[in-house]
Amino acid sequence: MVPTPITVRVPAKVNLHLSVGDPRPDGYHELVTVFQALSMTDEVTVLVAEEPGIDVHGEGADSVPTGPSNLAWKAVQLLAEHSGRDPEEPGVRLSISKGIPVAGGMAGGSADAAATLLALNHLWRLELGRDELSEIAAKLGSDVPFSLQGGTALGTGRGERLVPVLARHTFHWVIALDRRGLGTPGVYTELDRLRAESKPNRVGEVEPLLEALSSGDPRQLALLLGNDLQAAAVSLRPGLRRTLRAGVQAGALAGIVSGSGPTCAFLCTDADAAVHVAAELSGAGVCRTVRVAHGPVPGARIVSEEPAHRPTPPQVHA
Numbered sequence: 001m002v003p004t005p006i007t008v009r010v011p012a013k014v015n016l017h018l019s020v021g022d023p024r025p026d027g028y029h030e031l032v033t034v035f036q037a038l039s040m041t042d043e044v045t046v047l048v049a050e051e052p053g054i055d056v057h058g059e060g061a062d063s064v065p066t067g068p069s070n071l072a073w074k075a076v077q078l079l080a081e082h083s084g085r086d087p088e089e090p091g092v093r094l095s096i097s098k099g100i101p102v103a104g105g106m107a108g109g110s111a112d113a114a115a116t117l118l119a120l121n122h123l124w125r126l127e128l129g130r131d132e133l134s135e136i137a138a139k140l141g142s143d144v145p146f147s148l149q150g151g152t153a154l155g156t157g158r159g160e161r162l163v164p165v166l167a168r169h170t171f172h173w174v175i176a177l178d179r180r181g182l183g184t185p186g187v188y189t190e191l192d193r194l195r196a197e198s199k200p201n202r203v204g205e206v207e208p209l210l211e212a213l214s215s216g217d218p219r220q221l222a223l224l225l226g227n228d229l230q231a232a233a234v235s236l237r238p239g240l241r242r243t244l245r246a247g248v249q250a251g252a253l254a255g256i257v258s259g260s261g262p263t264c265a266f267l268c269t270d271a272d273a274a275v276h277v278a279a280e281l282s283g284a285g286v287c288r289t290v291r292v293a294h295g296p297v298p299g300a301r302i303v304s305e306e307p308a309h310r311p312t313p314p315q316v317h318a
């Protein structure tokens with residue numbers, strides 16, 4: 001009997017605190033970061049198929065590769081190899097429904113890779129535990145373990161070593177999507193360049209932000225949001241300065257560039273304030289589109305053993 005397709009829902013992330021150290025010999029930067037999973041999600045359905053492939057729908061689907069460079073397909077190959085299958089003939093197809101902006105600094109590709117690992121773990125009945133899945137996830141990218149875990153977490157190393165952070169309160173966000181994406185490696189390189197020529201401010205210690213999270217007071221949290229990559233993202237995309245200003249003028253408590261950008265995330269007092277800020281910001285004409293979101297939300301989770309929709313035939317065979 002053909003196994004039932006599995007659908008996994010997986011969240012976007014924002015870095016509430018992102019402290020970037022110097023480059024390491026392996027080219028990565030040592031990080032101290034606090035991730036929060038937000039209610040903007042992708043859905044990935046895996047199904048058994050003789051002809052492998054990927055189809056992608058939704059937000060920014062046109063700019064997502066449908067071949068072997070898709071991070072979710074890399075997840076298929078890595079898990080196939082790990083479980084003794086032929087990575088070139090894994091016998092599955094993926095259908096990805098995007099709600100997370102592509103190349104937006106919100107871990108969209110990482111989310112799809114994490115969702116694929118979880119879905120295949122069930123489809124292939126591998127029974128790998130969360131720790132083992134997380135180790136495999138880290139091989140695919142620094143953000144992938146957090147996409148699996150969700151919630152709020154402190155990340156160290158290159159961002160892949162996680163400890164959950166207690167954050168019982170819900171925070172309300174407005175998310176401003178830019179017209180074009182930014183490549184993550186280029187933003188880290190720009191930060192190194194800025195640091196070689198001047199001394200851009202660095203975010204402080206993470207502890208006060210952890211205390212603000214546990215207090216649940218968005219006003220206290222707003223004062224402590226910080227991202228070392230923001231200066232680099234703004235240097236590469238100067239228009240972000242205007243977006244950040246417009247969000248605060250619209251009534252947000254504070255705004256930051258999300259991860260490597262160019263998406264900006266604005267913390268608001270409550271859900272009503274977020275709707276108001278979103279409406280104002282969208283009228284300001286500084287970004288492509290505006291969303292409201294809340295966090296924390298859970299990480300990758302199975303939402304159904306039926307596909308969200310019947311996938312159309314893949315455009316390119318992986």
Ligand SMILES: C[C@](O)(CO)[C@H](O)COP(=O)(O)OP(=O)(O)OC[C@H]1O[C@@H](n2ccc(N)nc2=O)[C@H](O)[C@@H]1O
Nearest residue numbers: 027028029031141142143144158159184185188259260
């Ligand atoms: C900006 C963040 O989203 C913040 O969470 C992440 O640091 C990026 O995570 P990611 O997209 O999963 O990144 P990876 O796929 O692991 O790495 C992509 C590239 O980003 C740079 N990179 C990433 C993580 C890190 N700690 N130091 C880095 O310098 C490296 O140039 C690396 O080649």
Ligand SMILES: Nc1ncnc2c1ncn2[C@@H]1O[C@H](COP(=O)(O)OP(=O)(O)OP(=O)(O)O)[C@@H](O)[C@H]1O
Nearest residue numbers: 070071102103104105106107108109110112143184
């Ligand atoms: N499943 C996928 N979804 C989106 N982009 C993908 C995927 N697989 C590969 N990519 C490629 O990866 C690039 C980065 O996309 P992604 O959406 O992961 O960026 P990001 O959210 O900025 O990542 P991060 O926040 O983890 O640095 C895209 O330009 C796209 O070409």
